[in-house]
Amino acid sequence: GKHVEILDAKTREKLCFLDKVEPHATIAEIKNLFTKTQGKSLKDEDVLQKLPVGTTATLYFRDLGAQISWVTVFLTEYAGPLFIYLLFYFRVPFIYGHKYDFTSSRHTVVHLACICHSFHYVKRLLETLFVHRFSHGTMPLRNIFKNCTYYWGFAAWMAYYINHPLYTPPTYGAQQVKLALAIFVICQLGNFSIHMALRDLRPAGSKTRKIPYPTKNPFTWLFLLVSCPNYTYEVGSWIGFAIMTQCLPVALFSLVGFTQMTIWAKGKHRSYLKEFRDYPPLRMPIIPFLL
Amino acid sequence: MGIVPSSVVLTSFQVMSRVFLIWAVTHSVKEVQTEDSVLLFVIAWTITEIIRYSFYTFSLLNHLPYLIKWARYTLFIVLYPMGVSGELLTIYAALPFVRQAGLYSISLPNKYNFSFDYYAFLILIMISYIPLFPQLYFHMIHQRRKVLSHTEEHKKFE
Numbered sequence: 001g002k003h004v005e006i007l008d009a010k011t012r013e014k015l016c017f018l019d020k021v022e023p024h025a026t027i028a029e030i031k032n033l034f035t036k037t038q039g040k041s042l043k044d045e046d047v048l049q050k051l052p053v054g055t056t057a058t059l060y061f062r063d064l065g066a067q068i069s070w071v072t073v074f075l076t077e078y079a080g081p082l083f084i085y086l087l088f089y090f091r092v093p094f095i096y097g098h099k100y101d102f103t104s105s106r107h108t109v110v111h112l113a114c115i116c117h118s119f120h121y122v123k124r125l126l127e128t129l130f131v132h133r134f135s136h137g138t139m140p141l142r143n144i145f146k147n148c149t150y151y152w153g154f155a156a157w158m159a160y161y162i163n164h165p166l167y168t169p170p171t172y173g174a175q176q177v178k179l180a181l182a183i184f185v186i187c188q189l190g191n192f193s194i195h196m197a198l199r200d201l202r203p204a205g206s207k208t209r210k211i212p213y214p215t216k217n218p219f220t221w222l223f224l225l226v227s228c229p230n231y232t233y234e235v236g237s238w239i240g241f242a243i244m245t246q247c248l249p250v251a252l253f254s255l256v257g258f259t260q261m262t263i264w265a266k267g268k269h270r271s272y273l274k275e276f277r278d279y280p281p282l283r284m285p286i287i288p289f290l291l
Numbered sequence: 292m293g294i295v296p297s298s299v300v301l302t303s304f305q306v307m308s309r310v311f312l313i314w315a316v317t318h319s320v321k322e323v324q325t326e327d328s329v330l331l332f333v334i335a336w337t338i339t340e341i342i343r344y345s346f347y348t349f350s351l352l353n354h355l356p357y358l359i360k361w362a363r364y365t366l367f368i369v370l371y372p373m374g375v376s377g378e379l380l381t382i383y384a385a386l387p388f389v390r391q392a393g394l395y396s397i398s399l400p401n402k403y404n405f406s407f408d409y410y411a412f413l414i415l416i417m418i419s420y421i422p423l424f425p426q427l428y429f430h431m432i433h434q435r436r437k438v439l440s441h442t443e444e445h446k447k448f449e
Binding site: 161162164166167168171245246247248249 | 399400401402403404405406
């Protein structure tokens, strides 16, 4: 076969060296060979012998830029809202007028909301430390600034209104709060169940991927209908919280979160479909039958 | 969307900001409509757009007179600051009327536990010009250097 060298037209830099190219190969075929060598990143576990290379293996180094561990990002982005919400709940000085400093709301739902919000983020922190098994060790450093702005910003915005001296409790009173609280609690339990089920799919220290299936836990039966029931339950929790507090910023936060989680769910769903031929066809990414 | 090479993001941004100036400021605050600043940005935008669309049209017809290309990448040096000044002065002029009328503003308490202060919002918009304007301006200057020197190189080989 022939040797083919591919150089960058502008910089003349050597991009790729293909050996054993058939003399009658078309340019299209050579282009294919080239893109294959530039394809997806290799995994730590890949074995040299099994890679599709010639007698000389050329490995391309790609600088991903400054990285930070997933665990660090999660802990930081979740600890913020936990702390920030409490600043507003306790009406720390300089947030509301001075006459309100360190006062307490007279509405039960405000205290309930604080418990729910705090519980939610404590749960997330504990799951990050003890439950989740991450595929990737790190993510780009700039993500921590983006993510923290999002979480911390929205937490402050929501907390400001819910703990405001002029807060208006839900229109349908205790009934509304009870229903919303039930939705919130069920979805939190559901979300946790899914996290545990996903953890059990993967042995400690491994990075294997398997199709998740419903277990004896009824909360996991949602796997019959969606690929990412953890996201389904998460959206549900926030809808519950929005109804409970009847606060527009909470509804907006739920909407933005839902949009992002839908994007993630669709991606995850697509990679499940690609990786597993026998993937259950009834399942939708995030909302049963719809989305 | 593929017909001309401009970035969708940058262009949408510009369109949104212009729609905002027209509807959310000039139209909404009638008292501002007689200000000179309005004339300033309208003239700047008008001249810019006439040149820009001529540029796109001629480019698509593959017959772009150098004068149009030159105009597009040179006149902005004056027109852009002119437009920005007109916009900022108009928003600034609108402020007292917005404050007085509580225009587009919601205050607490209300049943959706939400508030919005349009006056503060306008001030934030004005402040946002500080990081945004230099970026866009220098991007155009950079483009100018690239485009106009490129043409000179080509001319050398004719």
